[in-house]
Amino acid sequence: LAKAQGKQRLAVYADGMAQEARGKADLLEGLSAALAEQQLVVHYQPVISMSTGEVTSYEALLRWRHPERGLVPPVEFIPLAEDTGLIVPIGAWVLREAARQAVAWSAAAGRPIGMAVNLSPRQLADDDVVATVAAVLDETGLPPVQLTLEVTESVMVQDVDRVVDRLRTLRTLGVRIAIDDFGTGYSSLSYLRRLPADTIKIDRSFVIDLAQDGASRTLVSSIIELARSLQLDVVAEGVEDAAQRSVLQSLQCSHAQGFLFARPQPAEAQLPGQLDTAVAVPAPRSAAEAAL
Numbered sequence: 001l002a003k004a005q006g007k008q009r010l011a012v013y014a015d016g017m018a019q020e021a022r023g024k025a026d027l028l029e030g031l032s033a034a035l036a037e038q039q040l041v042v043h044y045q046p047v048i049s050m051s052t053g054e055v056t057s058y059e060a061l062l063r064w065r066h067p068e069r070g071l072v073p074p075v076e077f078i079p080l081a082e083d084t085g086l087i088v089p090i091g092a093w094v095l096r097e098a099a100r101q102a103v104a105w106s107a108a109a110g111r112p113i114g115m116a117v118n119l120s121p122r123q124l125a126d127d128d129v130v131a132t133v134a135a136v137l138d139e140t141g142l143p144p145v146q147l148t149l150e151v152t153e154s155v156m157v158q159d160v161d162r163v164v165d166r167l168r169t170l171r172t173l174g175v176r177i178a179i180d181d182f183g184t185g186y187s188s189l190s191y192l193r194r195l196p197a198d199t200i201k202i203d204r205s206f207v208i209d210l211a212q213d214g215a216s217r218t219l220v221s222s223i224i225e226l227a228r229s230l231q232l233d234v235v236a237e238g239v240e241d242a243a244q245r246s247v248l249q250s251l252q253c254s255h256a257q258g259f260l261f262a263r264p265q266p267a268e269a270q271l272p273g274q275l276d277t278a279v280a281v282p283a284p285r286s287a288a289e290a291a292l
């Protein structure tokens with residue numbers, strides 16, 4: 001009996017795997033047509049200055065409006081796009097969309113609005129990436145300083161010298177580089193020394209229990225201190241509540257991003273450079289007050 005049950009379980013398991021493989025194959029087939037079929041959309045999430053409460057920039061976050069599955073999040077299809085190389089044309093499209101949007105929002109807001117675009121390891125390794133970025137800047141007229149390219153420490157698993165070289169070349173265009181999900185790589189500090197970067201984005205996992213956990217607070221405080229001493233900007237990711245925000249303010253974190261301020265939304269849903277007043281940041285507390 002036990003043997004029969006085991007067999008049955010195995011069959012169910014194999015069935016599940018086959019289903020998953022089929023699902024993946026379907027998704028892949030759909031993905032190669034998604035760009036041409038105009039099923040891809042870019043959502044935008046604002047980055048807020050902690051001292052003024054102003055929106056200083058947005059991050060472009062890709063979504064797939066699947067005809068049957070609805071809105072597919074990037075975790076489900078970016079890895080697939082990465083494996084197949086489809087991320088290269090898709091990424092170039094995101095870059096162009098986002099740059100165009102930043103130009104339009106800057107004009108509407110009457111001040112420069114920055115735009116951050118995520119770049120996967122495969123995109124960074126692509127030999128045309130520098131030409132692509134240069135062409136997008138040229139076509140859209142976006143001032144290069146307003147564009148930030150976000151890379152994670154995982155890019156360093158590739159040939160480190162090549163990656164460093166590539167980032168330097170991109171920077172000569174005048175664009176900025178951010179290290180995304182900082183602290184989750186296994187050797188953050190030694191990489192930080194080598195990576196040419198302008199901004200550190202503190203990973204959400206360190207922000208989550210900031211208000212409850214002393215260790216998280218110490219860590220975040222050290223990252224902010226490190227950024228300051230290296231003269232890098234710092235953005236805290238994934239700020240979801242007021243308690244996290246006030247700890248970050250007391251630690252003098254310069255910028256933040258998260259559901260507390262706004263979720264990623266389509267361009268049409270945004271007021272350029274502004275947040276709904278309901279989620280606006282209150283005036284910063286003085287350091288003395290914050291210490292209380």
Ligand code: C2E
Pocket residue numbers: 045060061062073074075078087091094118119120150180181204237238239240257258259260264
């Ligand atoms: P990421 O670049 O670290 O983006 C931040 C992620 O955190 C986004 O997830 C965003 O929606 C989410 N997030 C922001 N604030 C909060 C918060 O307060 N709480 C929680 N729980 N989550 C928050 P999303 O949009 O699902 O993107 C996931 C990842 O997919 C991104 O992580 C990025 O690595 C990748 N990705 C997204 N768009 C692109 C793209 O155009 N190109 C490439 N290469 N990668 C992309």
Ligand code: MG
Pocket residue numbers: 059118150180
């Ligand atoms: Mg990012």
Ligand code: MG
Pocket residue numbers: 180181201203237
């Ligand atoms: Mg991140």
Ligand code: MG
Pocket residue numbers: 181
């Ligand atoms: Mg991430």
